[in-house]
Amino acid sequence: MRILFLCLGNICRSPAAEGVFRSLADEAGFVVELDSAGTGNWHLGHPPYGPMIAAAAMRGHDLHALRARQLTREDFDRFDLILAMDRQNLHDAQALAPAGSRAQIALFLDGETGPHEVPDPYYTRDFDGCLDIVEAGAQALLVRLQRAQSDSAF
Template sequence: MTTRILFVCLGNICRSPAAEGAARALLPELEIDSAGTSDWHVGEPPYGPMQAAALRRGIDLSRLRARQFGPQDFRRFDLILAMDGQNLADIEALRPAGSRTPVRLFTDYAPQTGADHVPDPYYTRDFDGALDLIGAAAEGLRRTLAAES
C-alpha cells in the first residue's frame, strides 16, 4: 500500500511544494513531502507568487522549505512523482541498484487534461494554470489510491 509519496520538481519552490500542499489536503492520512532535483533553493520557502496563488485556494505553503532529492528518497517513499520528463530522468539517474520504488509523472493521474507535464510557473508565470493541473492530478491520485485500497 502506498503511504509515503514524494513530489519532485527542479527547485522545490513552485510545483512540487504546491503538489505537496494539494495532496496533503486530499490525503491527510499519508506521509507526503516534496523535493527538487537541483540544490539552488535548499532551505528556502516556496516562491512568493506560488504561495499567494495557493493560499487563494486555501493551501498554505508557508511552512515548507526546499530540499534536494537524493538516492535515500527511494528508500523513504513508496511512490515518487515527477513534474516533468527531465526531472523524471534526473530522478532515475540517482536510482540505487535494486530499488523498485515506482517513479511516475504526476500528470499520469490527470489524463483528462491532456498534459504530459506540469509547466513551471516560475518561468511561465501561470501559477493558477499550474495549480489547476496540480489539483486535477492530486484528485486523480486520490481516486487511484482509494481504488487500490
C-alpha cells in the same frame, strides 16, 4: 503510503503538489506521508516562491511551512512513490535511483488525460494555471490510491 513530489528547484510545482494533495487527503481521511524535493540545489532551505504561496493560499492550500530540499539517494528507499512534475525531472530521478530501490518513479500526471507535464510557473508566470493542473492531478491521484487501497494493489 509515502509519496515524494519532485520538480526542479522545489519552490513551485512540487511544494504545490504536496500542499494540494495534503489538503485533499486530509479532507478524505486518507493517511499518507508526503514530502517534496527538487533535483537541483539552488533553493535549499528556502520557502516556496512567494507568488506560488499566494496563489495556493487563495485556494485554501498553506505552503508556508515547506522548505526546499534536494532529492537524495535515500529517498528511493524511504518513499513508495516519487512523482515528477515533468519528463526531465523524471529522467533525472531515474538516473539517480540506486539499483533495487523500492520507490516507484513516475510522472505526477502519468496516465491522466490532458497535459502529461506540469509547466513550471517560475518561468511561465502562470501560477493559477499550474494550480489548476496540480489540483486535477492530485484529485486523480487520490482516487487512484483510494481505489488501489480498496483493491490492495497500486
